[in-house]
Amino acid sequence: MKYIVGIGGMTNGGKTTLTNSLLKSLPNCCVIHQDDFFKPQDQIAVGEDGFKQWDVLESLDMEAMLSTVQAWMSSPRKFARAHGVSVQLDASDTHILILEGFLLYSYKPLVDLYSRRYFLTVPYEECKWRRSTRRYMVPDPPGLFDGHVWPMYQKYKREMEANGVEVVYLDGTKSREELFHQVLEDIQNSLLNRS
Numbered sequence: 336m337k338y339i340v341g342i343g344g345m346t347n348g349g350k351t352t353l354t355n356s357l358l359k360s361l362p363n364c365c366v367i368h369q370d371d372f373f374k375p376q377d378q379i380a381v382g383e384d385g386f387k388q389w390d391v392l393e394s395l396d397m398e399a400m401l402s403t404v405q406a407w408m409s410s411p412r413k414f415a416r417a418h419g420v421s422v423q424l425d426a427s428d429t430h431i432l433i434l435e436g437f438l439l440y441s442y443k444p445l446v447d448l449y450s451r452r453y454f455l456t457v458p459y460e461e462c463k464w465r466r467s468t469r470r471y472m473v474p475d476p477p478g479l480f481d482g483h484v485w486p487m488y489q490k491y492k493r494e495m496e497a498n499g500v501e502v503v504y505l506d507g508t509k510s511r512e513e514l515f516h517q518v519l520e521d522i523q524n525s526l527l528n529r530s
């Protein structure tokens with residue numbers, strides 16, 4: 336069985352942290368990070384607001400991300416081997432792929448491929464604070480969070496909801512351990528119901 340999990344939601348919601356914990360505990364589990372598909376800086380548009388528009392879908396090479404997902408779908412075993420993931424040979428033959436990123440559910444060709452879509456959120460103040468402590472490859476210029484990051488987050492979330500995309504919301508203010516156990520248990524139950 337092939338099972339694709341989305342760990343999506345807002346920037347600094349805790350997606351990468353949760354994904355790294357899940358990877359260690361799920362068998363035959365590969366990961367694709369959306370952040371790896373940002374286009375080069377010189378291809379990022381500058382908005383009327385003067386900010387480089389990093390937080391829009393067009394800043395990501397989603398076609399390349401989709402191709403990577405398709406490579407996993409056509410042969411999870413080969414994909415795992417190529418990415419250094421050890422494959423267990425058991426009767427159930429379950430293969431799991433985690434997609435992790437902040438705009439997972441806004442790209443039409445991907446949206447129906449998920450078996451389960453999680454969406455991490457934290458309140459505005461917490462998100463802004465966590466973001467201020469982060470250092471990205473391209474550092475945030477002053478005012479980026481309120482001028483670009485937060486409004487784009489709200490816009491894409493509104494669109495996702497208007498399109499009726501079903502997600503499981505996760506409270507990112509819970510402890511790392513609680514989130515990990517909640518999601519691990521939920522995935523395991525969902526896998527049992529399918530087998």
Ligand SMILES: Nc1ncnc2c1ncn2[C@@H]1O[C@H](COP(=O)(O)OP(=O)(O)O)[C@@H](O)[C@H]1O
Binds near residue numbers: 346507508510512
């Ligand atoms: N459950 C949590 N509670 C408190 N802080 C967290 C939690 N999960 C992650 N963090 C912290 O929040 C920041 C963003 O986490 P990260 O996993 O990189 O988020 P994302 O990938 O969603 O941007 C990091 O400093 C991380 O240590």
Ligand SMILES: O=C(O)c1ccc[n+]([C@@H]2O[C@H](COP(=O)([O-])O)[C@@H](O)[C@H]2O)c1
Binds near residue numbers: 345346373471
């Ligand atoms: O990774 C990069 O090259 C990069 C360059 C510029 C900006 N980012 C930021 O990365 C954010 C998404 O990653 P994350 O882990 O915060 O969800 C997004 O809000 C972007 O503003 C990321």
Ligand SMILES: [Mg+2]
Binds near residue numbers: 350351370
């Ligand atoms: Mg991250």
